[in-house]
Amino acid sequence: MHAAVIPAADAPPVYRDHPEPAERHGDELVVEVLAAGLHHLTRAKANGSHYSGNGVYPLVPGVDGVVRDKEGNLRYVALDDTPLGTFADRTLIDPRRSVILPDGIDPVQIAAAMNPAMSSWIALRRRVDFHAGQRVLVLGATGNAGRMAVQIAKLFGAAQVIAAGRDTTRLKALTALGADETITFDQIGDAADVDVVIDYVWGEPAAGAMIPMLTARADRTAPLTWIQIGSIAGPTAPIPSAALRSTRLQIVGSGIGSVPARDILAELPELASAVAAGAIDVRARAVPLAQIAQAWTAQTDDRIVFVP
Ligand SMILES: NC(=O)c1ccc[n+]([C@@H]2O[C@H](COP(=O)([O-])OP(=O)(O)OC[C@H]3O[C@@H](n4cnc5c(N)ncnc54)[C@H](OP(=O)(O)O)[C@@H]3O)[C@@H](O)[C@H]2O)c1
Structure with a gap:
């Protein structure tokens, strides 16, 4: 063969x-x-x-x-x-x-x-306690997995899905797939009040988005689950310690081994x-x-x- x-x-x-x-x-x-x-x-x-x-x-x-x-x-x-x-x-x-x-x-x-669809499907069904009516931010939404995460979050009943990325043209196309809002990384404060982040990016962009997003949260004691799924921008991210103390943030990973x-x-x-x-x-x-x-x-x- x-x-x-x-x-x-x-x-x-x-x-x-x-x-x-x-x-x-x-x-x-x-x-x-x-x-x-x-x-x-x-x-x-x-x-x-x-x-x-x-x-x-x-x-x-x-x-x-x-x-x-x-x-x-x-x-x-x-x-x-x-x-x-x-x-x-x-x-x-x-x-x-x-x-x-x-x-x-x-x-x-x-x-x-x-493979790309499984990343968000498994994360929302098996890794975290997601339920219909929650608000979701997809970081790195323009890739294959990110586009599917937007659609799958909607399929699972998300009340709002915000798609974040770096390419505005590609981001705009996500509206037709169900994204309620599309934002670039520097507009991350607009997604401050989500319940779940599905993160395909990690590295500097994810770490850099965290504090602006957390400080803009209306209720810092409201639970926020950040699901680390991909690391397309870098395998390590310099997460400020204050991010974990100043809000009710939990960071979890979803992939082979964690489910x-x-x-x-x-x-x-x-x-x-x-x-x-x-x-x-x-x-x-x-x-x-x-x-x-x-x-x-x-x-x-x-x-x-x-x-x-
Ligand atoms: N844990 C799991 O279960 C699982 C399963 C599947 C995939 N993954 C991981 O998820 C990630 C994405 O997979 P994919 O299949 O969607 O890949 P893909 O189709 O190649 O898409 C890559 C995405 O990453 C963005 N990107 C690339 N470099 C970036 C940077 N430096 N800063 C910000 N954004 C950047 C791209 O944005 P542009 O559109 O702007 O180029 C695009 O949205 C990969 O790391 C993959 O290994 C994990």
């Missing part, structure tokens, strides 16, 4: 022949890969910078995707750490880490959507159905896996989805 292979941490992927996978015990299934997304997590695991990676090379990247099993079922699968990912004609899955998809789904849409895998898996069928039903707008671009060398570093707003 063919696969994309990364020979070492600092090397780009190479499309080449690769040995066929073989089932070694009853918990493994060889499946045909139909579509697999190129997410930030995929790149970070492949280059060894993600905390959940195991640093074994050579590896076939690809952390998730839509696959077909021998019975013909389409499944979405989120792989555990493995040197054989989904960027291959066939791969090996633990069916317990997969969900059977509804009939008629578009594999490319699902493969593009599940049990069984809880994540339990949410996937409903999320997949929401994507399949068109309840979440998805930006996807299908690319043949053979073109991975060019696509690996491509700058694109659409989520690249490799099709073997």
